[in-house]
Amino acid sequence: MMSNRFTDTLFQLIQSLEKAEKRNFKLYIKRSSGNEDLKIIELFDALDKLTEYDETVLLKKLPSIKKPQLSNIKVHLYKQLLSSLRLLKSTGSIDLQLNEQLDYARILYNKGLYVQSLKILEKLKEVAKTHYKFNFLTQVISWEKKIEALHITRSMQNRGEQLSMEAVEVNNRVDNVARMSNLALRLYSWYIKNGHARNEKDEKDVKNFLSDNLPPGAHFQTGFYERLYLYQSYCWYAFIRQDFLMYYRYAQKWVDIFNEQPLMIKVETGYYIKGMHNLLNAHFDLRNYQGFENVLKAFEAFSTTELAMHHDNHRIQTFVYISASKINQHFMLGTFSEGLKIVKGIEEKLQEYSLYIDNHRLLVFNYKIANLYFGAAKYGISIDYLQKIINGNVEMRNDLQCYARLLHLMAHYELGNFDIIESLIKSVYRFMAKMENLTVVEEAMFKFLRNSFKLSRQKLKPELEKFLQSIKGLEKNRFQTRSFAYLDIISWVESKVYQKPLSTIIENKYLQQKKRIYISG
Known part of the structure; x- marks a missing residue:
């Protein structure tokens, strides 16, 4: 779960600042403000030193600020911080630069300097076109139309007709980009909620969704953003399927x-x-x-x-x-043990960036790390990471919720915890069935696990070989590959059949493919 210590928006902003940004803010306040802003500096320094937001502790550190004043001073500080950041970051952002120039054009217009304003707007249009900023172009053209409609600038003959044509063209581009970006976002949202297509119904739903929402002529668009969102849409569409x-x-x-x-x-x-x-x-x-x-x-x-x-x-x-x-x-x-060496560094960074990392990302990292520990035969630690997912938000990434439970079951199987296996099988089976997440692979998996711990070692091997053959036949079935994408079940069963570590089985597959590529090359 994400930490609760960053609940106050002003505190969040201050905690996100780098040393250079803090220094720049202090200089900005000294240049642009008077003595009346001493209190926001005091508030800034106090918030900067806090490790978590606590208003009672904060007020004790600020005797010059009374509780009824705090809310207004916080709002003022927040605005000043954003203003200082805007100045500092403007050179690194084309959007900030364009908006700054548009502000200058408005100031000149309000001063009555219409021609100077138009010159800035004309330059802005060229920059915006170069960077495909069509949303911004609509604002520029709107200002040009306003100036031409209200004042006789004599800047060009047929100016009104030209601006009208430009406005229509830009609006069409903006509409196309908006429709394509909406499609890409909605397909991505479908994946975040549901994961991969589970069956033919899901496949049909996502196909229909794409065909119903793909704008006419989308494949013939040549603009940067139109193509970008088209490729994104097909990425999510293909990944879901x-x-x-x-x-x-x-x-x-x-x-x-x-x-x-x-x-x-x-x-x-x-x-x-x-x-x-x-x-x-x-x-x-x-x-x-x-x-x-x-x-x-x-x-x-x-x-x-x-x-x-x-x-x-x-x-x-x-x-x-x-x-x-x-x-x-x-x-x-198959280098699971080697992979464990990077886990500590990743977790330290995740903690450092806890203000910015969403629950979905944490969920994915916990699942990946659990897989690393499972592959390295450290099943107990793998279970600890899987519990973070199982006890977390069930509404997010139904597929990961399901496979975390399946891997959790497999880890207990590896540990020989047969006294709880049967109840775990029933629990995981019910959960996956409820989520409509069961594929033929999982059905076969549950059947094998249910029967295997009752078998002697002599009888277990033929059952393992039979299970391996049954799931290898499903490897090319697109609706079954979801199981293999989340859990390399085939390699796991092979490790049991050939009595080799999982890491060795996967490493051998890599070496065999490398050898085939070398020979064919």
Whole structure:
């Protein structure tokens, strides 16, 4: 669960500040304010020293501020902090720069300097077009139309007709982008709530949703944002349906449009980071070992650039996605024990970034770390991490809730806790059935587990071999691959049949594929 110590919005903001930002704020206040702002400095310093927000403790540290005054002073401090940050960060954000210039155009207009205002607006239009900022263009054109309608500027003949045509064109672009971004967001929300498609009904639902909401001619759009949201939509669509080849193709397209237009990496850094994350996931799902390694190296190199480090959000997102990918790489290679060495560092960073990390991300990390411990045969610790998910928010990521319970069951099986296995099987089976999460693979799994702990060692091996053959036949079935994406059940059963550690089984698969690629190459 996320910490409750960051509940006050002003306290959150101050805790998020870096040393340079705090120093800049103090200088800003000295330059722009008088003695009346001494109280907000006192409040700032007091909040900065608190480890958690407690109003009673805060007021004791501020004898000059009475309780009835506190609310207004907090509001004033919050506004001043945002103003100082806006000045500090404006050079690193095209949106802030555009808005600043638009403010200048408004000031000149209000001074009666219409032609000067129009000159700024004209320059703004070119910058906004270069960066595909169509929402902003609507504001600029609106101001140009207002000036032309209210004043005789003699700036150009047929100006009204030209501005009207520009407004129609820009509005059409904005409408297309809005529809495409809505589609991408809703498909992503579908995945966050439900996970992968569980059956033909889910498959049909998501197909119908895409066809009903895809704007006409979406595939023929050439604009950056139209293509970006189209590729995002198909990424989520393919990922939900577990069409991992399609997922890879569209994740690659997503990253490629940024590589085609490097300027947009600076404008939409967050989307570039998310695209790299999805491309890594796609390589992971397809077990493209070399492709995964190449993209991870490129992503790590990007994470050290000034652009990636400039904003808290970008720095934290790259940390989250690179950390998850490093764990995934250990899953691919079977190096579970090696992977455990990075867990402490990841958890320390998650704690440091607790203000920013949402419950969904924590849920995913707990599941990945539990898998690392399971693969390293540290089943008791794996259970501890799984309990954090099982006892957490059931409404979030139904699929992970289900597979956490299944892995929890498998860990108890490995520990030989047969006295509770039967009740656990019934409990997990009921939960997964209720969530409509049972596939043929899980049904076979429950059947095997239910019978296996009653069998002698001699009789167990033939049952294991039979179980292995039955689930290997399902490996290519798209509705069953969801089970293998969350739990490498086949490798686990193989470890039992061949009496080898799970890590050895997975490592051998990696080495065999590497050898095949080398021979074919």
